Amino acid sequence: xxxxxxxxxxxxxxxxxxxxxxxxxxxxxxxxxxxxxxxxxxxxxxxxxxxxxxxxxxxxxxxxxxxxxxxxxxxxxxxxxxxxxxxxxxxxxxxxxxxxxxxxxxxxxxxxxxxxxxxxxxxxxxxxxxxxxxxxxxxxxxxxxxxxxxxxxxxxxxxxxxxxxxxxxxxxxxxxxxxxxxxxxxxxxxxxxxxxxxxxxxxxxxxxxxxxxxxxxxxxxxxxxxxxxxxxxxxxxxxxxxxxxxxxxxxxxxxxxxxxxxxxxxxxxxxxxxxxxxxxxxxxxxxxxxxxxxxxxxxxxxxxxxxxxxxxxxxxxxxxxxxxxxxxxxxxxxxxxxxxxxxxxxxxxxxxxxxxxxxxxxxxxxxxxxxxxxxxxxxxxxxxxxx
Amino acid sequence: xxxxxxxxxxxxxxxxxxxxxxxxxxxxxxxxxxxxxxxxxxxxxxxxxxxxxxxxxxxxxxxxxxxxxxxxxxxxxxxxxxxxxxxxxxxxxxxxxxxxxxxxxxxxxxxxxxxxxxxxxxxxxxxxxxxxxxxxxxxxxxxxxxxxxxxxxxxxxxxxxxxxxxxxxxxxxxxxxxxxxxxxxxxxxxxxxxxxxxxxxxxxxxxxxxxxxxxxxxxxxxxxxxxxxxxxxxxxxxxxxxxxxxxxxxxxxxxxxxxxxxxxxxxxxxxxxxxxxxxxxxxxxxxxxxxxxxxxxxxxxxxxxxxxxxxxxxxxxxxxxxxxxxxxxxxxxxxxxxxxxxxxxxxxxxxxxxxxxxxxxxxxxxxxxxxxxxxxxxxxxxxxxxxxxxxxxxxxxxxxxxxxxxxxxxxxxxxxxxxxxxxxxxxxxxxxxxxxxxxxxxxxxxxxxxxxxxxxxxxxxxxxxxxxxxxxxxxxxxxxxxxxxxxxxxxxxxxxxxxxxxxxxxxxxxxxxxxxxxxxxxxxxxxxxxxxxxxxxxxxxxxxxxxxxxxxxxxxxxxxxxxxxxxxxxxxxxxxxxxxxxxxxxxxxxxxxxxx
Ligand SMILES: Nc1nc2c(ncn2[C@@H]2O[C@H](COP(=O)(O)OP(=O)(O)O)[C@@H](O)[C@H]2O)c(=O)[nH]1
Ligand code: SF4
Ligand SMILES: [Mg+2]
Numbered sequence: 001x002x003x004x005x006x007x008x009x010x011x012x013x014x015x016x017x018x019x020x021x022x023x024x025x026x027x028x029x030x031x032x033x034x035x036x037x038x039x040x041x042x043x044x045x046x047x048x049x050x051x052x053x054x055x056x057x058x059x060x061x062x063x064x065x066x067x068x069x070x071x072x073x074x075x076x077x078x079x080x081x082x083x084x085x086x087x088x089x090x091x092x093x094x095x096x097x098x099x100x101x102x103x104x105x106x107x108x109x110x111x112x113x114x115x116x117x118x119x120x121x122x123x124x125x126x127x128x129x130x131x132x133x134x135x136x137x138x139x140x141x142x143x144x145x146x147x148x149x150x151x152x153x154x155x156x157x158x159x160x161x162x163x164x165x166x167x168x169x170x171x172x173x174x175x176x177x178x179x180x181x182x183x184x185x186x187x188x189x190x191x192x193x194x195x196x197x198x199x200x201x202x203x204x205x206x207x208x209x210x211x212x213x214x215x216x217x218x219x220x221x222x223x224x225x226x227x228x229x230x231x232x233x234x235x236x237x238x239x240x241x242x243x244x245x246x247x248x249x250x251x252x253x254x255x256x257x258x259x260x261x262x263x264x265x266x267x268x269x270x271x272x273x274x275x276x277x278x279x280x281x282x283x284x285x286x287x288x289x290x291x292x293x294x295x296x297x298x299x300x301x302x303x304x305x306x307x308x309x310x311x312x313x314x315x316x317x318x319x320x321x322x323x324x325x326x327x328x329x330x331x332x333x334x335x336x337x338x339x340x341x342x343x344x345x346x347x348x349x350x351x352x353x354x355x356x357x358x359x360x361x362x363x364x365x366x367x368x369x370x371x372x373x374x375x376x377x378x379x380x381x382x383x384x385x386x387x
Numbered sequence: 388x389x390x391x392x393x394x395x396x397x398x399x400x401x402x403x404x405x406x407x408x409x410x411x412x413x414x415x416x417x418x419x420x421x422x423x424x425x426x427x428x429x430x431x432x433x434x435x436x437x438x439x440x441x442x443x444x445x446x447x448x449x450x451x452x453x454x455x456x457x458x459x460x461x462x463x464x465x466x467x468x469x470x471x472x473x474x475x476x477x478x479x480x481x482x483x484x485x486x487x488x489x490x491x492x493x494x495x496x497x498x499x500x501x502x503x504x505x506x507x508x509x510x511x512x513x514x515x516x517x518x519x520x521x522x523x524x525x526x527x528x529x530x531x532x533x534x535x536x537x538x539x540x541x542x543x544x545x546x547x548x549x550x551x552x553x554x555x556x557x558x559x560x561x562x563x564x565x566x567x568x569x570x571x572x573x574x575x576x577x578x579x580x581x582x583x584x585x586x587x588x589x590x591x592x593x594x595x596x597x598x599x600x601x602x603x604x605x606x607x608x609x610x611x612x613x614x615x616x617x618x619x620x621x622x623x624x625x626x627x628x629x630x631x632x633x634x635x636x637x638x639x640x641x642x643x644x645x646x647x648x649x650x651x652x653x654x655x656x657x658x659x660x661x662x663x664x665x666x667x668x669x670x671x672x673x674x675x676x677x678x679x680x681x682x683x684x685x686x687x688x689x690x691x692x693x694x695x696x697x698x699x700x701x702x703x704x705x706x707x708x709x710x711x712x713x714x715x716x717x718x719x720x721x722x723x724x725x726x727x728x729x730x731x732x733x734x735x736x737x738x739x740x741x742x743x744x745x746x747x748x749x750x751x752x753x754x755x756x757x758x759x760x761x762x763x764x765x766x767x768x769x770x771x772x773x774x775x776x777x778x779x780x781x782x783x784x785x786x787x788x789x790x791x792x793x794x795x796x797x798x799x800x801x802x803x804x805x806x807x808x809x810x811x812x813x814x815x816x817x818x819x820x821x822x823x824x825x826x827x828x829x830x831x832x833x834x835x836x837x838x839x840x841x842x843x844x845x846x847x848x849x850x851x852x853x854x855x856x857x858x859x860x861x862x863x864x865x866x867x868x869x870x871x872x873x874x875x876x877x878x879x880x881x882x883x884x885x886x887x888x889x890x891x892x893x894x895x896x897x898x899x900x901x902x903x904x905x906x907x908x909x910x911x912x913x914x915x916x917x918x919x920x921x922x923x924x925x926x927x928x929x930x931x932x933x934x935x936x937x938x939x940x941x942x943x944x945x946x947x948x949x950x951x952x953x954x955x956x957x958x959x960x961x962x963x964x965x966x967x968x969x970x971x972x973x974x975x976x977x978x979x980x981x982x983x
Contacts (some may be wrong), residue, residue, distance in 0.1 A: 005943055054865040188939035216934045237939050252942055266944035273947050304947070313950050321941055352911075371911075377953040377960075 002051045003251045006036060006074065007062040007262030009280055016131045016201070017159075019193035021264030021278035022061040031284035032263065033070055037077040039261045039276075042293040044081035046259045046267065053082050054087040055248035058112075064094035068106025075111055084111075090248040091116050091155075094203065096134040096142035104149040111220050114153040115146055116186075121169070122176050123158060129164040131197070143180050155246065161215035162190045162223065163208050170218045174225045183244040185323035187222055189215050206381050210239075216370060223366060236321040236372055253318040255311075274303040278360070309381045312338045317376040325356075325363030338381060388640040389569045390456060394514075395463040395478050395597065397503055398488035399496035399855065399965050403518040405551035406462060407488060407559075408446075410671040415448040415460070417628060440964065445584070445596050445642055447626045452564045460563060461642035463583065465502070465897035470731030472501075472859070473678045477583040477658045479505050480674055481598035481642065484512040484567030486559065487534070491517045491525035491547075495533050497796035503537070512567045514540055514546065516559060521549040533823045570640030577668040578602030580609075580637075580645070580661040585652055587706045593649040596627065596642070597661060600672060603638035604645070609664040612812045614656055615669040618638055619647035652709040680712055680728025680736060680787075681860070682839055683772040685753035686742075687724030689962060689973055693748070694723045700746035701725060704738065712740055716773065720881045720966055721751060728774055729755075732839055739977070750977050751964060753882040757836045760787040760863055774870055774884045787863040789835040792817070797844070797854035804849040805829060812837035813888065832861060834888070840980055871896055871925075873903070874917040882976060898927035899979055906975040909933035911959065913971055 011022040056078065058071075066074075071092075072337055078084065091114040092107070099117075103365040113130050121127055122136045134142075145152060154175055177185060190210055192199050201207035223233060231239040235253060238246065251258060260267045264278035276283065277300060286300050297303070306314070312334050332339040346362055349355040354368035355377060364372060398404040411417075444464040451457050465478040479485070485506045488494055515534045517527060536593045548555030593798060595926045597604075604610070608621045623646040623781050625633040637643045649655055650712060654730040657678075688697045698715075705711050712728040729735040735755060742748040752862035759771040771777050777786070793814070795805055799821075806829075808817065814833040821827050838858065846854050869892050873883035883903075887895045896918030911933055919928040941949060963970040 187936075191939060194796060212935050219935075235956065236937060237940070258943060260943055264944070266947075268943070268946075275944060298831075306947075310947075310950065313954065314946055317950055317953065318941060318946060370935045370937060371933070373953060374911075374933070374936040377957045380954060380957055382954055382957055 001251055001254075001256040002047050002053050003057065003248050003256065003258040004053050004078065005248070005258055005260040005265055006056070006058045006063070007260065007265040007276075008063040008066060009263045009278070009353045010060065010065050010094070011062045012065065012133045013131060014197065016129070016197040017190060017193065019063065019196050023280050026065070028280050028284050029065070032280055033066070033283045035073065035183075036262050037074065037285035038287050038289045039293075040077045040081055041289055042287070042291075043259060043261065046269075047082075047139070047257065051083070053078075053088055055251065056084065056111075057091045057093075057248040059091075061091045061093075062095050062098070063092050063116075064098035064103070065285055068103070068109060071107070071110045071112070079111075089114055091246070093118065095132075096138045099142050099146060100148075101145065104145060104151075108149070113151075113154070114223050117142060117146070117154065117156045119143070119156045119158060119177070121162075122173050123163065123165070123169050125164045126159075126169065129162060130159065137349055140176075143182070147180070150158060152183070153244070154182050156182050157187065158187045159190050160187060160218040161210055163211070165218070167214070167217060167221070171221060171225070174222060178225070178229050181219060183241040184246060185226070185231070185239045187219075187239070188237055189219065219370065220366075223369075232323065233369075234323045236369055250322075253322050255315060255318070272303050272305050274301055276301045276338060308338075309337055313376075313380045316342070316379050320355075320362075320364055320376050320379075321372055323363060325361045328360040328362070329345040341381050342379060349378070388572070388574070388638075390565045391461070391570055391640045392457045392484065392563050393461045393463070393570060393640075393642055394484040394486060394563055395506075396464050396486045396488055396508060397465070397488075397499055398518075399490070399499045399572045401491070402488055402490035402493065402496075402499075403550045404464065404488055407486075407516075407518060407548065407556075408462065410553055410556045411460075411462065411560065412446065412448065412552050414560065415450045417446065417448045420455060421815045430902050434619075438949055444718055445627045447628055447642065447906055450560055450564070453561065454564075457499055458564050458911075459641070460560075463642070469728075469736045470681075472857075473676060474584065474657055475502055475632050476505055476674065477581070479509050479511065480658075480672070481581055481583040482506075482509075484514060484563065485595055486563075487513050487538070488518050489515070489530055489534065490519050491527055491530050492519055492522050494526070494530050495537065495796070495822075497794050497828070497857045499855075500537070500822075500828070501794060501857040514541070514562050515540060515544065515560070516546045516555070518548050518603065520547045521552050521554065527937060529825075533826060536742060536823050542857070545705055545862045546710060555893045570601045571606045572599070572639035573642075574601075574603050574638040576601040576639070577666050578604055578661065578663045580604055581670045581672050582612075582655060582657055582661065584657060585655040585709065587652050590680070591623075591646055593652050593706070594631070594644050594646050595649075595655055595661075596644055597637075597644050599637050599639050599666065601639050602663070603636055605636040606633075606745075610645075610647070610661050611664045611667055612655070613660040613662055613668070614675050615654070615659060617654065619649065619919050621630060621716055622648055622908055650706070652706050655709065657709070664975045678710055678730065680710065681731055682729045683726060683758060684729070684735060684755035685716060685718060685721070685724050685773070686713070686727050686739070687718065687721040687751045687753070687755055687882070689749040689751060689964065691722040697725070697742075697748055697750065700742055700748045701727070703746065704741060708738070708760050710734065718753070718775075718881050720879070721753070721964065722951070724751075728758075728772070735814055736977075746947060749973060751882065751973055754885045754980060755839055756886055759789075759866075759868070759886065762786070772887075774886045775881060777868070777870055777886060784941060786866055786868050788866040788868070790832050790861040790864050791835050791838065791858040793831045793833050793838070793856065793858040794828055795831070795856050796822065796826060797850050799827050800845070801850040802827060804827070805846065805854060808842075808849060809833060812842060813890070833858075834864075834866070835860070836886075836888070869920050871899075872919045874915075874919060875966050875969040875971070876915050877917075878969075880966050880971070883979065892920060896920075900926045900928040902979050902981070903975065904928040904930055906978055907969070907971060910968075910970065912968070 009022045090111050092112045093116045095118045119139045124136045158173055192202050202209050226239045257270050261285040263280050265276050267274045331342050350357055355362050356365050396404050431920040446462050448460045450460050463478045465475045493579045546558050574733050580597040581594045582597055586594045610621050611618050626643045658675040662668040688694050701713050710730050713725040716726040717723050755910050761769045761771050761778050763782050764784045809831050814831040817830040867889045868886045869889050871885050871887050871892055900916045900918050914930040915931050917924050962973045
């Protein structure tokens, strides 16, 4: 398995909660796109020989800010230097305000076969509070147009737990999406990330902190509603009708290798994590087709090699978030002491009904899902204390 | 001797003592610009960070005066915090004069005044200096009036200076020579040398800073420390510049150092007198006191296995902090540790911080307390330094607690608020004097236990910083104490137990419970926090169970970031101690006292 991620670091306006890497000035857009194509060329040998891309994901930022022409140019470069499976999942993240009829017509000329829509809510009050660029009517129209244009392989993002989001509104948001028959849904609890406008508002008292009890209620409702509607809760924040798992993201959770291209993008070889520094001007200036990638180390990108304990910890952390859970056999393969540590530590959670064991598999129960971070941290192996 | 001048600098924290000292060193070319780190005299990292002098320092300068003669100036830098008053008094005893340094934008503060009176008592010649006159907010006339009020000098005698610009520095040097008398004393008389400070050096052992009052000390002399009764060889002696500069002899009037091979600071008592073994002085220099710790607290290793390491670290710390005392103790909740005595809360914090920084020791400090005297029905008299040692009410006849005399200097508009605070702290107003129209000195008798806790911070906040504070031990008085226990999910945490006055127990209990509620992390279960006297619960708080701990997003770049975050949280959890099932973070033990 191999996946390719492209980071498009531009947005029309900054959502208050967002800590992704993006710029609201589009001045460097062309330059950055040129550099992204250069990076694709420079890192064409990232994967083992003969590897075939099973997924391509354009995320950001806001990839739907790119014109059809710009997208085509990117794909041309991708297909020139990488082998792409004929049935590869090719996702574009898009904001509702960008997806009008003409844009969808252009989009159909590209290999994109899956859209990820940043809906967030169907309430104007929520959307204003989040400082989204679209309103509730646009959110609805967008889904309808996309479906009318033949894009049924869709996923939508929703946010719960915001101060403006009442329980009733949240229930409505979930219901509306189910009514549209969208086959995949990502739902995120609002979190106050450092260095965001929201963090500032909370600090200065302009916004209340996240109400944990409310977030729990809305998450529990979500799980129920989705289960009733026949969706699988296959990752903490992700729900899908059968056959509609996000291939690209699932690969992240299973520890498969991926190449991330563009400012701020991360890559993983299975052993080494690399990340491009989140700096558009520097990236645009230094990434040139004639500058060997290795020569840009420290300037444009950095890396870290995972220790066996790091690998184990990441496996526990991501694995537990999925419905497949953690597999003891796989942990044993990383080292018997990890398996011993895991079985010893996990017992309390099994007894408490937070983790369910089935043969060699350990997965979170519904209650456990609320405490996923706490539980994985307890199961972590940290060198100093050895537990 | 007629060309020697010994002086100290009396100043409140931040009034510019270090800056001005650096200027003096620069002007007399004692140090070159190259060596002039900012504030040369405060050389412990902690001192620089906190901007206070913890240890005394001394330095010798050569100054060419306008009369064409060269003078030896010994400057002694004194500690600037109430916790260290005794050391100040010894430094003062080593001098003939003092610079009274006052920030012209602030005016005189209480700490300055008590040190000033100490200097006047020792007949020191006072040279008043108004500092920071380069600042627009300098209130030269008003502060000059204050000074005149206080020491009865003439307006012309007050020097104006700025440590920042160097203005007035030559005049200060001239005044030191012209106004401060040269030391008296007889180089031929039997030796009397006053130890005014001691410094631990890991290579050379303990170095004592001394002032020769009478006689002459030579290298190789056999000497006797009159108060401890111990004998040593004067292995090395010399004068203090930026480094130690050895000399064959030091004679009456001079200031310098002596190294005798002493390895442990507590063997040297500040204030002791050194004399010759042969032909000793008839009596020691007056004013020696064996300083007693005022505040006691248990210090326990975070991890029980580190007990021996902690002992080792405390011993090393004691090498250069003679006022730290400790003895082993054990606690039901915390295992083995040490009951330590400190000069005050600042001293306690410094020790804890130095343990962490210099010795990498993570410790838990229990609720501090003062030393009580308990009288049993059988007529026994017990010293109680740990709440656990207080006899049971059935055995106890009565107890006494230590009182202090406190001086607070403030502006008249804060008198009301300060009265209220001190009454609340069970204080008695003894007198109230207007030093100037806008400055009033209030004197209280207060139980020491009341100022150990949040007194100083509250004083600062109710007076918007315009109150300063100084205190001296007074006596022991009869009191009505109760032992307040803190329970977490029903289990007693003896590290949080405290002896409190009966009238305060309820408020104190409520305060501690509320503070613990803020300090304890949520856990998977409900935590009940209770304050109890005996079997009676007097306050309670509940922390609800953690319902949710899960981050929403976990894609490509999030994975390692999140792993690191969780690993860090897990590391943090190791800095907790478990009581029953309840985990208490290390920092909670000291923080819990910062009630508001
Ligand atoms: N403007 C001005 N600032 C000064 C002067 N002397 C000291 N300061 C500042 O006042 C603060 C405290 O000075 P410091 O010498 O550390 O005071 P100490 O606590 O008495 O040793 C520092 O920020 C100095 O830079 C002065 O003459 N003028
Ligand atoms: S949430 Fe999406 S659209 Fe909003 S600022 Fe972040 S990346 Fe841009
Ligand atoms: Mg200083």
